[in-house]
Amino acid sequence: MEAFTGKLWAKQDRHEGDRLRLFTAVADAIDVGSVLYPGSYVDIAPSFVFDTVTYVDVDGRAARFFDDRRGVDAIVDRHRESTDLSTWQFVHADYTDRLDAVPMDEFDLLISLYAGFVSEHCTEHLRVGGHLLVNPSHGDAAMASIDDRYELAGVVQSRNGDYRVTDRALHSYLHPKASVEVSRDLLHDLGRGIGYTKSPFAYLFRRIS
Numbered sequence: 001m002e003a004f005t006g007k008l009w010a011k012q013d014r015h016e017g018d019r020l021r022l023f024t025a026v027a028d029a030i031d032v033g034s035v036l037y038p039g040s041y042v043d044i045a046p047s048f049v050f051d052t053v054t055y056v057d058v059d060g061r062a063a064r065f066f067d068d069r070r071g072v073d074a075i076v077d078r079h080r081e082s083t084d085l086s087t088w089q090f091v092h093a094d095y096t097d098r099l100d101a102v103p104m105d106e107f108d109l110l111i112s113l114y115a116g117f118v119s120e121h122c123t124e125h126l127r128v129g130g131h132l133l134v135n136p137s138h139g140d141a142a143m144a145s146i147d148d149r150y151e152l153a154g155v156v157q158s159r160n161g162d163y164r165v166t167d168r169a170l171h172s173y174l175h176p177k178a179s180v181e182v183s184r185d186l187l188h189d190l191g192r193g194i195g196y197t198k199s200p201f202a203y204l205f206r207r208i209s
């Protein structure tokens with residue numbers, strides 16, 4: 001493994017095992033074979049849990065990291081519990097552009113973590129019935145909440161570094177603290193999330209159309 005790869009992964013995994021715990025909780029809650037992760041940077045933890053993952057990032061360091069295939073595979077092998085084959089690809093691209101290398105209506109899970117409005121640009125790659133895992137910090141959870149293609153299917157709660165997915169009392173989530181009309185324009189202007197009365201770590205939306 002190149003020193004660069006190990007160093008970047010160590011920095012990414014500074015809260016050791018945090019993302020492994022997150023994705024394990026998601027895998028326990030829903031059926032997922034294939035995953036699309038736009039704005040992944042070097043977060044390869046989905047490959048510890050899911051069998052097929054497509055990573056997309058525009059960043060040159062991410063491209064260099066994924067170029068070290070043997071190094072990335074070694075990290076995945078070290079963390080993966082399943083004996084099923086893990087396959088992954090990296091697409092060095094801006095996800096707001098057309099991603100010709102990425103199939104449409106195909107993926108079981110679309111991941112949007114701290115990487116802008118992924119749902120706005122990449123939902124067509126998710127199959128109907130598939131899920132979006134999205135956290136609120138960049139406004140993408142709010143964006144999904146006003147997107148007719150989605151319904152809320154669960155929330156991911158975090159406590160003491162552990163994650164748990166629940167679909168209980170979903171009606172009590174996504175209520176803004178302040179009285180605002182959430183719209184795409186507002187979210188683009190804000191460039192960050194809306195303050196809600198309840199604040200889980202992340203949300204799971206199901207694509208319904």
Ligand SMILES: C[S@@+](CC[C@H](N)C(=O)[O-])C[C@H]1O[C@@H](n2cnc3c(N)ncnc32)[C@H](O)[C@@H]1O
Nearest residue numbers: 039040041043057058059094095096113114115
């Ligand atoms: C803050 S990092 C988050 C990385 C990872 N999702 C995580 O949670 O650890 C945001 C990443 O999104 C990428 N990104 C932001 N906008 C993008 C775009 N339009 N296309 C591709 N990658 C993008 C950046 O290059 C960066 O690597």
